Amino acid sequence: MKRIVSSIVALAALAACESVGAADSTKVPETPRAERSAADQALAAQGLAPAVSVIPQSGLQAQTLASNECGLFLWSKTQPDRLIFFQRAASGQARMIIANETIDAVQTANRGGIFGQFMTKQVFLTPSGQQVLVSFEPGEELQGGQRIDNGRLTITAEEGWRTVIPVLGVSACKP
Numbered sequence: 001m002k003r004i005v006s007s008i009v010a011l012a013a014l015a016a017c018e019s020v021g022a023a024d025s026t027k028v029p030e031t032p033r034a035e036r037s038a039a040d041q042a043l044a045a046q047g048l049a050p051a052v053s054v055i056p057q058s059g060l061q062a063q064t065l066a067s068n069e070c071g072l073f074l075w076s077k078t079q080p081d082r083l084i085f086f087q088r089a090a091s092g093q094a095r096m097i098i099a100n101e102t103i104d105a106v107q108t109a110n111r112g113g114i115f116g117q118f119m120t121k122q123v124f125l126t127p128s129g130q131q132v133l134v135s136f137e138p139g140e141e142l143q144g145g146q147r148i149d150n151g152r153l154t155i156t157a158e159e160g161w162r163t164v165i166p167v168l169g170v171s172a173c174k175p
Contacts (some may be wrong), residue, residue, distance in 0.1 A: 048110065058100050059083045065174040069078070070117045074134070074151065074169035085153060085167065089117035094124055096132065099153060105132060116146060116171045117164035131156040136167070 059082030066073050072094075074085035087094035092107045105124035108131075112121030115138050124132040136151025148169040155163045 001050055030142075045093050052078065052105055058097060060086055060095060060102065063095070065172070067174055070171065070173040072118050072169065074136075074148065074153070074167040077166040077168055083167075084165070085169070087118070087122075089173075094122075094132075094134075096124075096153075098130065098132075103127065116173075129158045136169070142170065142172075144175065145170050 019086065027090060059075075063071065063073065063083070063086040065088070070089040072085070072087040072089075073083060075081040076084050082097070085096045092103050094107065096103055096105060103126050105126045107122060108125050109121075109123035110119045112119045113137065114120075115136075120136055122134045124134070126132065133154040133156070134151070134156070136148045139147030139149035141147075148167070148171070151167045151169065153165045153167055155165070
């Protein structure tokens with residue numbers, strides 16, 4: 001019983017301290033945030049720049065196909081999943097999201113296995129010089145298309161940094 005009373009008295013004392021402190025209007029000045037992290041400062045000391053995140057935080061707008069046209073749609077395997085890559089068949093280019101920017105990239109290589117009107121390994125070059133390798137394994141066939149259960153976008157920056165984004169998707173044709 002004595003312990004319970006002591007605990008209640010201690011809690012009451014803490015509550016009193018809290019209310020006294022709340023009445024004090026003097027503010028403690030905030031410490032300014034460092035502009036760069038220690039890791040970024042170490043890179044800067046070596047004449048290097050930190051990697052820029054290219055992982056999309058948003059997705060492409062809805063993409064449409066014309067009659068008798070096929071497209072390759074890839075979504076990031078994240079929560080929530082986002083449409084981050086779209087390519088029209090035989091167009092030689094693709095629209096994608098890199099670092100939350102919509103980019104139209106030019107196809108520079110086309111290899112791998114045949115997947116409908118696409119190849120399973122394609123390379124694209126962005127206007128800023130990033131190389132994007134799209135590679136995937138075909139999944140089950142669907143009416144008017146085929147799934148992509150396992151794929152990835154590998155984005156290589158000019159400085160050599162690589163970012164791999166797991167994707168899933170579908171190849172579909174509009175009748």
